[in-house]
Amino acid sequence: MRPDRNIVLICCLLLALTFLLIHDIWNGPLGTVRGVLFIVIYMSASILLLARIRFVARLKDAHQALKRAVQGNRNTRLLANGEPLLNEVIFSINELIEQIDKLQVQTIRSEAARKSLLSNISHDIRTPLTSIIGYVDALMDDIADNSAERQAYTAIVLNKANNLKKLIDHLFDLSKLDADEIVMKPERLDLAELARECVIEFIPELRRQQLEVKASIPDVPCLIVADRVSMNRIISNIMKNAVQYGKDGKVVGLELTECKQEYELRIWDQGTGIVEEDREKVFDRLYRTERSRSSLQGGSGLGLAIAKALIEKNGGAIWVTSDPGVCTTFGITIPKHP
Secondary structure (H helix, E strand, C coil): CCCCHHHHHHHHHHHHHHHHHHHHHHHCCCCHHHHHHHHHHHHHHHHHHHHHHHHHHHHHHHHHHHHHHHCCCCCCCCCCCCCHHHHHHHHHHHHHHHHHHHHHHHHHHHHHHHHHHHHHHHHHHHHHHHHHHHHHHHHHCCCCCCHHHHHHHHHHHHHHHHHHHHHHHHHHHHHHHHCCCCCCCEEEEEHHHHHHHHHHHHHHHHHHCCCEEEEECCCCCCEEEEEHHHHHHHHHHHHHHHHHHCHHHCEEEEEEEECCCEEEEEEEECCCCCCHHHHCCCCCCCCCCHHHCCCCCCCCCCHHHHHHHHHHHCCCEEEEEEECCCEEEEEEEEECCC
């Protein structure tokens, strides 16, 4: 490593001062003023030399710590103890290492999520596609004995194809959300009216499933600023989830309450519920609890993930609580209109 120029210059200054001191002493006794000046200059130069040596040593330590961080040791942190300016640099370096550490963890999680997503997508596409191919082959081979059986096969193919289209549409929506390509158009909305519209929309499905609906929605306007299309999508996705997995409880509820700075919309059911280890994952893409893996349950496993992404884009939040077999509640909170 090349020697530090400042250290070399200070050493040269000390040597020059030493030579001058010896020369003056050799030629005669030093005066008081001259002697004091020599002492002050000599001590100042010595202090500068020691400070520079310490500074260079700290830079070497920082360099070694950075090398360890680059090599993968993200627990490395630099110690701040010295000049204020150098401490600021050290604080910035520590913050950078911490950000790199978080980014690495996020990258690992994203990679695992990507692999899981691809695995689930392949499963969810292959299964209905195999059924479609099987029924089409049966129709082409005239396995169906009569018109009614052929119509039944055709209805199954149509149903499977529609489910595939919904899955692809949801994946397309998620990809647009990730790319931030969905244009949000905030406007003043009445959350109470949106909730009532959602209940009305689901009345046919609720009757078909023989589900009782219990709605508690204020008569006064509950004003928010949000994108109308995305808010309708959020409420509809949560309601659809409650109807789909809460049918065993025979009742679905919707409650809108006003808090200090926000509105809270809760949609609950009395179905099987969600065990504790699944609650943190229900908003993951294509994640479905074991009880919903059956093809009879349907669902793409993307509705709640889309709802979470959309509510966050509108400045709100989504959460879930569940007491299995008693009550499961999905809630969203969104700030009031200022």
